[in-house]
Amino acid sequence: MALEHAILVSLLEQPGSGYELARRFDRSIGRFWTATHQQIYRVLRRMEADGWIAAQEVAQDGRPDKKVYAVARDGRSVLSDWLREPVEPETVRHELAVKIRAAAFDDPAALISEVTRHRESHAALLERYRTGEQRDFPPGTELDPQQQLQHVVLRGGIEYERMTIAWLDDVLATLHRLSR
């Protein structure tokens, strides 16, 4: 229900084509909202028809033409209205937690390699976040409001990864204890 809004935010930060948006959703925006190019193209067409965004054809050489979208006045007011609505509760889908409880009815040791793999990928993500933080928000710099808000969201991602790594260590210790 809010892919439209995530796209509006991304286009306000920087106008772009469907393809470019799809890549952003694979990277920075994808930290808190995922979408495939199929979804993005479909929603872009609807948003353009509704007058939330406006497209401009851009010819490129050596590459296919692209349609660059920018947020229109109606889109800004839609976003403003949405900002003032209460956030609806997120639907939780924590597959690893289900597996951990499932391990009680199977061999707990079977999960160790999978949990270790998760721990490594979260550690790698934490490293990338911290590198990005030092690059984009070095200490002692004046940040404009947009950057301050981006930074506080990134800090949330960093704290989430830290907490998750510590918890996965706890999970691993428990699995090892049960495997003896």
Add this chain to the structure above:
Amino acid sequence: MALEHAILVSLLEQPGSGYELARRFDRSIGRFWTATHQQIYRVLRRMEADGWIAAQEVAQDGRPDKKVYAVARDGRSVLSDWLREPVEPETVRHELAVKIRAAAFDDPAALISEVTRHRESHAALLERYRTGEQRDFPPGTELDPQQQLQHVVLRGGIEYERMTIAWLDDVLATLHRLSR
């Protein structure tokens, strides 16, 4: 894709009817997997047809009859196979993070009440988790493997809430700074 597996785990922990499962998904299981009664009834019928679970009609007095499901042999092997498959990446949907970045193009102060509301609901959830932890896992008790795994999942929930509350305080400080 894994509602089936969450149901199998819940039925292994305790057999029950569709209605009872729906209530569990509103409570404990709902911490890491949500589902409505519609989804549950539909999936239960498919799982019974596939021989993963077996139903037994139970007549009750003063209440409608119910169908109590238990995991069949095929269901156990399905769960065992699934446990050994890699966890597929979760799709992230963090609406509040989108709104925080959206606030850069609107009035940051408009978000303060909403973030405060979130902080309070996370604090209340943390309290419930900690009460449940003291009740179900008092220190100095011998826990069987199933309880140890339930406990480590609950510890994850507690740490998640703690981290989230600290981050929301950070968000609130940032929003207040920008509102001056």
Add this chain to the structure above:
DNA sequence: TCCTCCTATGCAACGAGTTTCATAGGCAAC
């Protein structure tokens, strides 16, 4: 008595999201 809530299960319609496939030119490697 009527109203509402709880237990218990289900149908039908819709909307959101995923998967697979298609097109089409340019670039680089082998």
Add this chain to the structure above:
DNA sequence: GTTGCCTATGAAACTCGTTGCATAGGAGGA
């Protein structure tokens, strides 16, 4: 020189999840 990858957009089919509605008996309160 063909194979594979990147940019760029899209159709079609399908699955998953949500919402609204229906049924039906019993309990409890105003």
